[in-house]
Amino acid sequence: MTKHATPLLDQLESGPWPSFVSDIKQEAEARAKNPKGLDYQIPADCPDDLLGVLELSYAEKETHWKHGGIVGVFGYGGGVIGRYCDQPEKFPGVAHFHTMRVAQPAGKYYNTKFLRDLCDIWDLRGSGITNMHGSTGDIVLLGTQTPQLEEIFYELTHNMNVDLGGSGSNLRTPEACLGQSRCEYACYNAQDLCYQLTQDYQDELHRPAFPYKFKFKFDACPNGCVCAMARSDFAVVGTWKDDIKIDQEKVKAYAGGVLKPNAGAHSGRDWGKFDLQKEVVERCPSRCMKWDGSKLSIVTAGCVRCMHCINTMPQALRIGDERGASILVGAKAPVVDGSQMGSLLVPFVKVEPPYDEVKEVIEKIWDWWMEEGKNRERVGETMKRLSFQKLLEVTDIPASACHVKEPRSNPYIFFKEDEVPGGWSHDLAAYRNRHQR
Amino acid sequence: MVDKDVVVDFLNSKSGSKTKFYFNDFTALFPNKGPREVKKILTALVNEEVLEFWSSGSTTMYGLKGAGKQSHAEGES
Ligand code: HEM
Ligand code: HEM
Ligand code: SF4
Ligand code: SF4
Numbered sequence: 001m002t003k004h005a006t007p008l009l010d011q012l013e014s015g016p017w018p019s020f021v022s023d024i025k026q027e028a029e030a031r032a033k034n035p036k037g038l039d040y041q042i043p044a045d046c047p048d049d050l051l052g053v054l055e056l057s058y059a060e061k062e063t064h065w066k067h068g069g070i071v072g073v074f075g076y077g078g079g080v081i082g083r084y085c086d087q088p089e090k091f092p093g094v095a096h097f098h099t100m101r102v103a104q105p106a107g108k109y110y111n112t113k114f115l116r117d118l119c120d121i122w123d124l125r126g127s128g129i130t131n132m133h134g135s136t137g138d139i140v141l142l143g144t145q146t147p148q149l150e151e152i153f154y155e156l157t158h159n160m161n162v163d164l165g166g167s168g169s170n171l172r173t174p175e176a177c178l179g180q181s182r183c184e185y186a187c188y189n190a191q192d193l194c195y196q197l198t199q200d201y202q203d204e205l206h207r208p209a210f211p212y213k214f215k216f217k218f219d220a221c222p223n224g225c226v227c228a229m230a231r232s233d234f235a236v237v238g239t240w241k242d243d244i245k246i247d248q249e250k251v252k253a254y255a256g257g258v259l260k261p262n263a264g265a266h267s268g269r270d271w272g273k274f275d276l277q278k279e280v281v282e283r284c285p286s287r288c289m290k291w292d293g294s295k296l297s298i299v300t301a302g303c304v305r306c307m308h309c310i311n312t313m314p315q316a317l318r319i320g321d322e323r324g325a326s327i328l329v330g331a332k333a334p335v336v337d338g339s340q341m342g343s344l345l346v347p348f349v350k351v352e353p354p355y356d357e358v359k360e361v362i363e364k365i366w367d368w369w370m371e372e373g374k375n376r377e378r379v380g381e382t383m384k385r386l387s388f389q390k391l392l393e394v395t396d397i398p399a400s401a402c403h404v405k406e407p408r409s410n411p412y413i414f415f416k417e418d419e420v421p422g423g424w425s426h427d428l429a430a431y432r433n434r435h436q437r
Numbered sequence: 438m439v440d441k442d443v444v445v446d447f448l449n450s451k452s453g454s455k456t457k458f459y460f461n462d463f464t465a466l467f468p469n470k471g472p473r474e475v476k477k478i479l480t481a482l483v484n485e486e487v488l489e490f491w492s493s494g495s496t497t498m499y500g501l502k503g504a505g506k507q508s509h510a511e512g513e514s
Contacts, residue, residue, distance in 0.1 A: 067494055068493040075484060077490040077497050078497065083494075168492040169497040203480075207480050208492075208497035211460070212496065335495075367471075370464075375459045
């Protein structure tokens with residue numbers, strides 16, 4: 001028996017998809033039964049009240065959440081997001097309902113003990129409701145009250161060796177694909193880079209002093225399993241410079257139907273015979289491949305490392321050996337300005353410990369953005385406002401053809417005299433002698 | 438004047454109208470210091486419990502400890 005009638009929410013359980021309403025009801029029921037006999041530190045019926053306040057919002061089409069607050073743990077400016085209900089008498093269980101962000105381990109590897117311990121803390125001191133993982137990538141613990149925050153923080157850091165994540169105007173929890181731990185496409189060690197930068201930039205993570213949020217994400221190859229190019233202000237995407245390695249015998253095995261394309265991923269349905277010419281060569285976005293029936297060739301200079309051919313024939317084609325990453329800057333969701341994808345800033349950088357080459361770019365961007373960025377302006381917006389050329393200047397990166405997205409719509413790049421060998425001089429008086437005004 | 442006093446005096450002088458400030462408001466108080474140096478002053482004041490952070494979840498501001506309202510409804514400043 002639920003505490004509040006929720007006819008509108010109940011409808012959401014009728015569709016084909018798993019429903020968060022069912023999940024919250026399940027938690028409400030479990031807390032009511034309290035099989036472990038826990039001494040709940042926040043109201044046991046907070047999941048019921050969460051459903052209640054949401055039902056009210058659905059009926060009235062108005063939110064009943066207030067945001068913000070001086071909640072947090074001592075010395076940290078992020079990691080806790082204060083939320084208060086504006087109908088606390090009706091829904092006392094969610095009078096405070098603060099979110100805590102917990103840093104996910106690089107590549108999101110857990111053992112079951114970690115997950116159990118986390119749930120034990122959260123059952124006792126929070127709502128029991130989690131979001132694994134939030135859109136930010138964090139472990140999201142949904143709903144607790146102010147006096148619990150320091151307790152939870154202590155237990156997370158001391159007993160579980162895990163830290164709070166980022167929120168507010170600071171560096172957000174960095175996120176990496178599982179990279180070299182499992183994936184043969186990885187061009188650099190994304191997990192290590194993620195971990196190292198998390199350690200090196202603790203101050204930026206926990207003490208907000210940026211104009212707005214700043215996100216790093218690390219994909220070890222252009223497949224982009226954490227979507228760094230779309231989801232982060234600073235995306236490090238694995239790439240390589242030399243030839244894609246081709247095993248011609250295996251190519252023939254794919255062509256002859258011996259090997260299944262895409263490692264058999266599309267075998268749920270009969271798509272007909274695999275056609276190498278149509279499905280690989282003609283799908284290459286830069287048309288740099290050729291298949292003569294027995295030999296596959298690739299013009300490396302034309303390859304844009306889209307991964308399509310490698311994904312389709314993973315046993316025949318492999319990433320090159322001269323590996324590193326490209327850095328793209330400025331992706332964001334719409335707030336002040338519309339959404340945008342990252343723009344290529346560094347075409348190629350070696351990604352090797354202690355990662356000084358990557359850090360140098362990061363710090364130059366921060367120095368510039370902290371000086372020039374307006375309040376609540378993402379670095380991608382600062383870049384648009386002050387020009388991409390300015391970003392090249394402050395990061396000491398020479399303009400190159402890779403920076404031109406498409407001719408004519410890209411902002412002009414003007415050369416300065418000291419950038420041109422020999423420079424130039426202009427004798428205005430002599431000019432006026434030859435040309436009338 | 439000591440750097441920390443510059444910050445506290447600024448906040449006290451504004452206390453009638455505003456209680457929470459962006460990081461940029463403090464860099465403006467120290468035209469000869471870079472943002473990293475200003476951050477050190479603010480961090481010290483937070484650690485001494487003179488200042489505290491206020492966060493909407495997406496943006497963070499600084500204010501004197503205990504000053505002003507905690508939470509805001511949508512659109513309320
Ligand atoms: C059959 C005759 C013509 C055809 C089919 C034609 C076609 C085109 C096309 C397709 C464009 C590109 C528009 C774009 O940028 O999207 C263009 C641009 C242009 N055309 Fe023509 N054109 C013709 C004759 C002329 C003539 C006779 C002149 C001048 C004497 C001329 C001057 C220009 C100029 C100045 C541009 C703009 C270039 C730029 O800034 O992009 N066109 N024309
Ligand atoms: C070496 C000689 C020239 C160079 C390097 C040159 C360069 C350029 C450039 C860089 C643009 C802007 C292109 C763009 O919109 O993307 C342009 C536009 C244009 N040029 Fe030239 N140009 C040359 C000669 C001429 C001559 C001799 C004429 C006509 C007598 C001419 C007519 C135009 C016109 C009509 C436009 C388009 C202006 C507009 O879109 O408002 N150009 N030119
Ligand atoms: S982004 Fe690339 S390297 Fe990383 S897990 Fe995905 S496919 Fe593998
Ligand atoms: S990776 Fe993409 S661009 Fe490069 S050869 Fe393969 S299909 Fe073409």
